[in-house]
Amino acid sequence: MVSTTAEVVYQRPESFTDVHTHYCPGCTHGIAHRLIAEVIDEMGLREKTIGVAPVGCSVFAYKYFKMDFVEAPHGRAPAMATGIKRVLPENTVFTYQGDGDLASIGMAEIMHAAARGENITVIFINNAIYGMTGGQMAPTTLPGMKTTSSPFGRDVELTGHPIRMAEILAIMDGSGYIVRRSLHNAANIRKSKKAIRLAFEAQERGLGFSMVELLSSCPTNWKISVRDSMEFIADKMIPVFPLGDYKVSPSLEGLKV
C-alpha cells in the first residue's frame, strides 16, 4: 500500500467571494484581484480593509472581494479613500483604478492624495486603453496605437504623449512606495504580488501614499489574441513604461515578504 497525503496548494483566498468575474478572457484584472486578495489574506487585513472601486471595467470589483467596499465616481477614488482614511485611520484603505480613471479624469485627485501623503494604497491598472466604454484612447495609449477614438493610430502631435504615472508620483514628497510591475507572465506576476505586499506594508507602517502600477492586458479592445496581448505588454508597453522601483521608503528596504 502506498500512503498519500493531500496538500492544498491552491485555493480561493478568503478575501474572495465565490463569484465568477465578468472580465473578458485574457484580461489581467482577475490576476490583479487575486494578488490583492492573497496579500490581504496573508497580512490578516480582510476584516479591517475598505476598498474603493473605480468607474471602468473594474466598477464591480466590490462583488469579488469579500470585504467592505465603496464605489467611487470616475476618478475620485483617491478623494473618497482620503475621506474614509481620515475618519478611520486604523483601517486599511485601498483604491483600485484604471488608467482613464487615475491618469485622466482623476489626475488631480491622485496627485493631491500623493502630495498629502495620504496613507492609502493605490493599485493602478494600466492597459493603455479605455475598456468599459469600448476601447477609446487612454492617457497611457502608446504612440501610434489604434483605438476607437484614434482610429489611425495615436498621433502624439495631435493627442499628446502617454503619461508615466509611477515616475510622476514618485517625485511627490508624500509618497512612500511607488513601483511599476507587469502581469504578462508568471515571473512578473510573482514580482507584482511582492510589490502589492510591500505597498500594503507601507500603509500598515504609516509610510504615506503607496502605489503599484500594473501593466495589464486588454485583448478585447486591443483586438488581438490573448497570447499576442502578453507579448504586446512585453514588447511594446514595457519600453514606454519601464518596470522598476521608482520610490521605496528606506523603512521598507530589506523587508522580507
Next chain:
Amino acid sequence: MDETSIIISGFGGQGTLFAGQVLAYASMDNGLEVTWIPSYGPEMRGGTAHCTVIISEEPIGSPLIRNPDVVLALNLPSVDKYEDLVPKGGVLVANSSLFNREIKRKDITSLLIPANQIAEEIGISRLVNMIMVGAMTRLKPILPLDAVKKALEEHIPERHKNTLPMNFEALDKGFAFAEKTG
C-alpha cells in the same frame, strides 16, 4: 425705542467695521436686538468699507437699509454717498479732517468733526472711528457712552489692549465735541 439704523463708512483700514461691532456688542449687552453686516469682498483693504448696524427692542427684519437713521462718514466719498440718503431728522457725523465742504442738508442733524486732528492730539491716528462713535452717542443717545466703553474694553483685540485708555479718551473727546458744537 424705535429701530435705529446706522451706517459707518470710510476707507478700508479706518476701523469702520470694528466700530460697528463695538456698537453691536454694546447693544447686545444692553439686552437689545442687533444686526451687524459688513460690505465684504475685494475692496476689504484700501477701498471703501462700510457696515450697517440695526438696533431695536424687537426682533430685526432686514439687516440692510436704504435710508440709515445715522451715518458716520469717515471720508468724503462716504459723505457724498450718504448725505442724501439720511432721512429727515436723521444724523450725519462727518470727518471734516479729510474734506473741505459744507453739509448741504439742513433737515438733518449734522456734525463736522475733525476726527483725524483730534486723534493726532491724543497720540494715534487709529482712533478716528471711536471719536466718531463718541460723537454719535451724544447726538443719537440710543446707547450710553459707558456701555460702549464696556463693550470696547471686552472686545478690543488683545494686541491693541494697550491703547484702551486712548480709545476711551477718543470716545470722550468725540462726545464732548458733539456736545460743545451741538
Next chain:
Amino acid sequence: MAKELLKGNHAFAEAAIRAGVEAFYGYPITPSSEFLEYMSSRLPSLGRAFVQAESEVSAINMVYGAACAGKRAMTASSSPGISLMMEGISYIAGTEVPAVVVNVMRGGPGLGNIAPSQGDYYQMIKGGGHGDYFPIVLAPARVQEAIDSIELAFDLAEKYRSIVHVIVDGNMGQMMEPAELPPMKEISKEVPDWAVTGAKGREPNTLTSIYLAPEDEEVTNLRLLKRWKEIEKNEVLYQEYQLDDAEILVIGFGTAGRVASSAIREAREEGIKAGLLRPITLAPFPQERLIELTKQVRRILVVEMNSGMMLDDVMKIVKGQVPVEFYGRMGGMTPLPDEILDEIKRVAANKGPGSDDPRDEWIPRLEGRILGEK
C-alpha cells in the same frame, strides 16, 4: 449658555462642531471661506478630520467617503463650488448616505460675483445633480436659525439617509447677530449597520450608486420617491409673521424674507394688512399652509433674490386661486425694505386679474427701478 455676537459663517461652523461633525472637507471660495478657515482652526485639535481639498470635486468626494464610513461629514461652499460638487452630491443621493452641504450663495451664472444671491434655488431644490433624487433644503434667515438648522440638517440626513442642503446668501454668512450656541454634543459611538468600517465579524457592506439593471434602478428611484413623500409629510418648517388677518401674503425665504418682514411692519403702519410666509424648509415646501392661505388672502407677492424661481413653485401650488405677483432682484443685489414696501403698496392697490407669468409685469418695473437707482 449666554448669547454671543456671532458671525453667520462662524456660527454655522461652530454649530456643526457642537452637533458632532467628524469630518469637514472643503475648498476656499468667497463668501463661504470663513467656514473652512474656522474648521481648520478647530477640528484638528478636537481630533476630527479636516482637509482642504484640491477642488470642490475632491472635497465632496471626501465627504462621500466619510459619510460611507458612517461619520457625520459635511462641506461648505458657494455657488460655483457647489456646481462642481453636483457630481458627488448625486452619488451621495444615489448611495443613500447622509451628508450635509452648506451653500453660501452668490451672484451668477458663471463666475458672477461674490455678492449675496438666491440664484441657486433651482439647482439646490430641484436636484442639481443628475438623476432622480430629492434633496432636503433648509433656508435659515437668522444666525440663531442657522445654528439650529445645522444640527437639524444632520438629524434629517441620518433619519432619511439623504443629502441635506443648507442654503443661505452671502448676507447670512457675513452678518453678526446675538445668538446662542448649543452645548458640545458627544460624538455618537453608534455605527450605522450599513457603514463601511471593515467587515469584522459580519458580512461585508458595499455602498454604491450603481444599479446596472434598470429594474433595480427603478426600485431604487421608487424607494427614494416614497421616502421623499414621508419627508414632505413630516418635515415642513416655516415662519409666519402677521398672517392672522393678512389680505396680502408676501412669500420670501432667507434674506429676502427677512427684508420683507421689515416692509410688512411698515405697511401695517400704513394700514395695509400684509403678512409673511417664510419657508425654512424650501424642500419640502410648506405647500399645505400655502393652500390654506390662498383661501384667506386677496393677493400674493413673491419676493426673491433671483429671477423668480420659488415663484414657479408658488404658482404651481396656488393654481390661479389668487393673483400672484413677483418682485425680485438679481445678480447679487439685495432688495431693501423700501422697495418691497413699494411693491406691497402697489399689490394692495391692484384689483386686476392675475397673470400667467408675473415676471412679465415685473421686468419693466425692475428696469424702471434700475434706471432710477442710477
